[in-house]
Amino acid sequence: MVFSSQTFLFFFLPVVLGIYALLGIGPALRNLWLLAASLIFYTWGGGDFVLVLLISIGGNWLLGLLADRARDSGSTIVRNGCIALSVILNIGILAWFKYANFFIDQVNDVGTSMGMDEIVWTDIVLPIGISFFTFQATSYVIDVARGQAKVMINPIDFALYVSLFPQLIAGPIVRYHEISTQLKSRPFDWDNVSSGTIRFAHGLVKKVVIADSVGVIADAAFAPGAHINAGDAWIGLLAYTLQIYFDFSGYSDMAIGMGRMFGFRLPENFRRPYSAVCMTDFWRRWHITLSNWFRDYVYIPLGGSRCSKARTYGNLVIVFLLTGFWHGANWTFIAWGIYNGFWLICDRLTGQTRPEVLGWIPFRRLATFFVVMMGWVVFRAVDITHAGEYYATLFDFPLTSTSGTLNAALTNQSIFFLILGSIIALLPGKISAGRWLDESTHPSATVFRILLSCIFLPIALIIVISGTFSPFLYFQF
Numbered sequence: 001m002v003f004s005s006q007t008f009l010f011f012f013l014p015v016v017l018g019i020y021a022l023l024g025i026g027p028a029l030r031n032l033w034l035l036a037a038s039l040i041f042y043t044w045g046g047g048d049f050v051l052v053l054l055i056s057i058g059g060n061w062l063l064g065l066l067a068d069r070a071r072d073s074g075s076t077i078v079r080n081g082c083i084a085l086s087v088i089l090n091i092g093i094l095a096w097f098k099y100a101n102f103f104i105d106q107v108n109d110v111g112t113s114m115g116m117d118e119i120v121w122t123d124i125v126l127p128i129g130i131s132f133f134t135f136q137a138t139s140y141v142i143d144v145a146r147g148q149a150k151v152m153i154n155p156i157d158f159a160l161y162v163s164l165f166p167q168l169i170a171g172p173i174v175r176y177h178e179i180s181t182q183l184k185s186r187p188f189d190w191d192n193v194s195s196g197t198i199r200f201a202h203g204l205v206k207k208v209v210i211a212d213s214v215g216v217i218a219d220a221a222f223a224p225g226a227h228i229n230a231g232d233a234w235i236g237l238l239a240y241t242l243q244i245y246f247d248f249s250g251y252s253d254m255a256i257g258m259g260r261m262f263g264f265r266l267p268e269n270f271r272r273p274y275s276a277v278c279m280t281d282f283w284r285r286w287h288i289t290l291s292n293w294f295r296d297y298v299y300i301p302l303g304g305s306r307c308s309k310a311r312t313y314g315n316l317v318i319v320f321l322l323t324g325f326w327h328g329a330n331w332t333f334i335a336w337g338i339y340n341g342f343w344l345i346c347d348r349l350t351g352q353t354r355p356e357v358l359g360w361i362p363f364r365r366l367a368t369f370f371v372v373m374m375g376w377v378v379f380r381a382v383d384i385t386h387a388g389e390y391y392a393t394l395f396d397f398p399l400t401s402t403s404g405t406l407n408a409a410l411t412n413q414s415i416f417f418l419i420l421g422s423i424i425a426l427l428p429g430k431i432s433a434g435r436w437l438d439e440s441t442h443p444s445a446t447v448f449r450i451l452l453s454c455i456f457l458p459i460a461l462i463i464v465i466s467g468t469f470s471p472f473l474y475f476q477f
Contacts, residue, residue: 222240270285
């Protein structure tokens with residue numbers, strides 16, 4: 001079930017919120033109702049894969065209890081064993097469903113080149129949200145074992161933490177300590193419903209109005225076999241750069257907004273990433289909860305930046321190699337991860353991570369934006385060959401006007417939102433767009449909220465009703 005679908009907007013969400021509001025003051029019934037709604041939501045879109053979700057929930061709940069007892073008794077072996085079992089359980093589930101097809105394909109490619117028979121294999125279907133709920137469950141057990149979080153005795157509350165439907169499919173990846181007290185106590189508040197609805201509407205507009213409009217251009221430019229020239233390629237790349245930002249940040253806004261409706265304060269996932277002044281700064285602003293997860297559970301345990309420079313750079317490469325592979329079982333994502341790791345190493349070599357480094361800020365922002373855009377080519381491409389062809393087209397000088405291949409995609413609507421999206425994404429800001437919409441009392445914020453409600457939200461609803469919206473990009477991860 002997609003957040004921007006008619007079924008979700010006009011049936012599921014109103015019914016769930018309405019019943020939630022009628023269930024009294026205590027959190028027990030409300031948590032049980034939200035858990036039931038979350039499992040229905042997942043079953044609606046994931047079918048039998050709800051069993052995979054339940055196995056992860058049950059296994060990690062038990063491991064959390066065992067890790068807590070081991071920590072109290074001082075049994076380091078049992079505590080570390082719980083961490084290991086949680087990693088094996090969750091990463092094992094993730095590896096089987098997400099990467100088994102990829103590894104079999106690689107084995108078959110090597111085998112056939114050596115004259116061997118292919119392994120007969122039926123492709124495994126990827127359960128939705130698996131990359132997110134496995135990471136979330138793993139972090140819980142690790143934090144409990146480390147003493148950084150209190151164990152959750154109530155299985156209903158723990159199951160809700162893992163499966164809460166606003167963030168179940170594509171994040172944000174919520175750490176247990178961030179909402180543990182909210183799971184136990186959060187009075188229903190119409191102010192939360194109001195502010196959450198505004199944030200949700202903000203995300204809906206970003207997704208169905210801006211992201212989907214420019215996505216038509218990106219899809220045409222990146223279509224395998226498309227006959228495009230350099231002008232087409234640059235327009236298509238800009239379109240995809242905007243599409244992935246407004247699509248994913250739009251989803252995050254909708255998730256955070258829905259969480260607020262039910263009394264949860266979910267963590268921010270984006271802080272104007274395209275205004276970053278270096279790649280290190282970009283990754284502090286882009287998919288923040290994933291970056292923090294890899295920092296705390298991979299980078300720091302490897303030694304982080306507390307070791308030699310060579311090892312620090314190696315740690316960065318490992319983290320971003322895994323970050324790329326987390327996004328998908330394709331060499332393109334691995335290449336994208338290595339690409340980002342390379343630029344973070346360059347930041348350290350040139351001192352770009354230090355605030356005292358001098359440099360004209362507008363130039364640094366544009367340079368960083370260019371580096372990010374170049375990375376999106378291999379991220380969006382079907383395979384490495386396709387990425388190489390697209391890079392070659394981008395720099396096929398002299399730069400000429402468009403070839404006509406994108407004419408059908410370059411409508412007045414898509415061009416308008418390509419320009420508007422560029423302005424919104426590139427303008428610097430000291431606070432996140434989400435906080436500006438949600439909490440700011442600045443007059444310009446009030447004006448924007450009014451414009452959003454009176455102009456863009458009706459457009460978004462018309463698009464939803466017409467059925468012309470597309471799925472969120474990050475659902476595939």
